[in-house]
Amino acid sequence: MTDTRFLLPAALAATYLATFGLALATAPTDRLILAAAIAAPLIWLSLTDLARHEIPDTATAIIALAGAVFQWHLHGLTPPFALTLASAAALTAAFWLMGSLYHRRRGTEALGIGDAKLIGAGTLCLGVTAVWALLLLAATGGILALLLSRRREKAATGIAFGPFLAYALFILVNFPIST
Template sequence: MTVPALLAVPALAFAYAAGFLIISASASAGLEALLAAGLSLPLIWLSLTDLRRFEIPDGAVLIIAVGGVAFQYFVHPHRWFVELGAAVALMALLWTVGYCLYQRGGREALGIGDAKLIGAGALWTGFADIWLALFLACIGGIIAALASKPFGVSGAPREIPFGPFLAYAIYLVFLLQISSVSWY
């Protein structure tokens, strides 16, 4: 799916700002708001890059991962390493599954960039809640696939980058966690 950059930038900025404003209305201002704003920048960067080139930049994932480790260290000082280990294990598992699917079918289903982003995102959401982010990203991807394929017309785009959906879902789950909204 090709998205003109002139439309993608304001659309992504609006989506992140709307999520931030709606959910943070019930959150305490302060460090959490700064963390959410800081997290949004590499997520938007990787989303725009993935939309244009079907590639998630390693630099963006590294920023997210380092920030996530720091976040876990300060929020859970006695068990941050457990979250780090779980995130690395999840990334390795998804990387392996994606590689096996590629070897078997010859088409990339889940790329290494997606696996790395999920691992880095788990450092912000926690291992237990990364599954909600994955679910939301899958729903978003399915909706986009259905909306982008004209019914009965051949030649519709067959590939949709998953990174932007993962990025926004990770962001929303993180916002839900820092807000005082009871969502489960």
């Protein structure tokens, strides 16, 4: 019998490594450094969210810190830097509030606080003008995964959104959009 415990971690690591490898040809050095700094926490939080529907605060904090340092590198201690920090905090609060209100009204969790914090950390990595792309990529991946899971006999009742946010963030760090 084959031991498959390491199949998912290996597949995730290979996917992130392939994405990083493609970016080596085109991405600026500072973005490659950011991508390298956040890859392991993104993979860790993805595996944890898939297993327990929980995003480790430490992983999100590492990503947020790397993003804040990246924004400081880009802007220094200027108003755009402060705006990015404030926007990340505001988006975290807004998504947490929306998720909390949905949970209170429907009795089921759709967007948890871990997802909201990861969106805030992603804002620090990408800047506020790229949040729409982060959410679009992550939601598209999540919807496709849900549709594919419903084709099986035992359809999933919910999916972990963190892995989709994580990989969308990694893609956009390596291949930034023009805003």
